[in-house]
Amino acid sequence: MGTFSGKTGVVMGLANDRSIAWAISQASYDEGAELAFTHLPALSNERRVKRLVEPHSPKVVVPCDVQKAEDLTAVFEAIGDAHGKLDFVVHSIAYAPPKDLTNPFVETSRDGWQMAMDISVYSLVAVCREATKLMPEEGGSIVTVSYYGGEKVVPGYNLMGVCKAALEHSVRYLAWDLGRQNIRVNSISAGPLRTLSSAGVSGFDLMRKHAARKAPMGRNIDAKEVAGTAMYLLSDLSSGVTGETVHVDCGYNIVGL
DSSP, X not given: OOTTTTOEEEEEOOOSTTXXXXXXXXXXXXXXXXXXXXXXXXXXXXXXXXXXXXXXOOSOEEXXXXXXXXXXXXXXXXXXXXXXOOOEEEEOOOOOOHHHHHSOGGGOOHHHHHHHHIIIIIHHHHHHHHHGGGOOTTOEEEEEEEOGGGTSOOTTTHHHHHHHHHHHHHHHHHHHHHGGGTEEEEEEEEOOOOOTTGGGSTTHHHHHHHHHHHSTTSSOOOHHHHHHHHHHHHSGGGTTOOSOEEEESTTGGGOOO
């Protein structure tokens, strides 16, 4: 029996086989979990995700635009109908309009700000509100994905860095609100990984080279290392941990120079 035998989770934000969300999904399957998935509404996204998860025959693979309350309601109703409960959530969702992401932060547009914050931050709040309705009396665990640009200025990360700062503090407030229900909320601050999202970050390859030079371990991480930490945070092994941002970056964040 695996750590997650008898457990049901939902993975939100799966894009392709290079996603952090997919690495976490694979590790969850290895530990015996049943998973539901959401994908962006476009048909191309649906085909890509369904092709990826098909070998595991998930009961729920549904489109979700997190800016639409009705989409979120439909997602969790589908999970409730198929599984009857929900033990954990993986929230791996972030977006900023390309122009607002590549422009200097001072040039961020009002519309770009609102969209980026809505999708990258408020979506976690909305997801928590819906997900907790399905969590059993013994509680559950919710994990989101962040990056060091939410703590310090990372040139090129711009608007998304401010979104990650808001995301990490939202984790703390959500942890407070949900803690008495034994629902834990944490985030993983992952080192730079090549994903679909990172392709839109200006100077991303330089970020990776710098991270490898600066990190105490002298290298970059891979997605499996993020997945390993997610397994800890989603499981009972971390039953006393909530409101935390756990760095998985080969120690990059501890070095000042």
